[in-house]
Amino acid sequence: MxxxxxxxxxxxxxxxxxxxxxxxxxxxxxxxxxxxxxxxxxxxxAGVVKGYVALVDHKKVGRSLVVFTAVHLDRHEHDVIKDFEKEIVHAEEVMECYHMTGTDDYLLKVAVRDMDEYQQFIVEKLSRLRNIGTVRSSFVMTEIKHETAFNV
Structure with missing residues (x-):
């Protein structure tokens, strides 16, 4: 279009x-x-407009800890990649997931209540997925810019 x-x-x-x-x-x-x-x-x-949403303040709904979690798989076969993707979309803590180039295979944006909940996510959900190699976490201290609108 x-x-x-x-x-x-x-x-x-x-x-x-x-x-x-x-x-x-x-x-x-x-x-x-x-x-x-x-x-x-x-x-x-045409899929230009994919849907309509309400933008919610994550702190006001009890998800004040935002973490960018980089995941590197230990194997890169088609089935391994598709299995990871199929499972990660069901984790309610994961707000966004991107398949990346470079050192890490995936970048997850995770929003949770606190550090205990993040640890539970890592231990109970992420580490149970097959073929997880390494996981690196970067914690958001301050959100400087968050845009949802594209300049068209």
Whole structure:
């Protein structure tokens, strides 16, 4: 799907406040509600807009410790990689998981209540997965920037 300037304006608006009505968005881009609705529907169908979420303050829901956990697998066969990925998506502590190049195979963003809960995650969940080689943890001290919107 090719995005024109109106589509990009709509995306910028949606990323800032997805609760706006089609009329409100239309007013901002000088279109009526129906064409805005159609453009949004087309972007949803094309997968440009993947979904809508509420951004939640992790500290206010009891997940004040954020850890970036680098995982290196001891074997790199297809089945090993797919098994790890299949299992890690079920860990509720893992907020994000990326397959990486370089020294580490995966980078996990883990959000937990405290250090005890992180240790429990490492011991009871991560270490029980097959073929885990090394695990390195980096603890977030202060979040400086956290953006969810893309500049389109």
């Amino acid at each position: 090719t995005l024109d300037e109106t589509d990009k304006k709509i995306l910028r608006i949606l990323q800032q406040n997805a609760k706006l009505s089609h009329k409100q968005i239309g007013d901002a881009v000088n279109r009526s509600a129906t064409p805005v609705y159609e453009r949004i529907r087309k972007m949803e169908e």
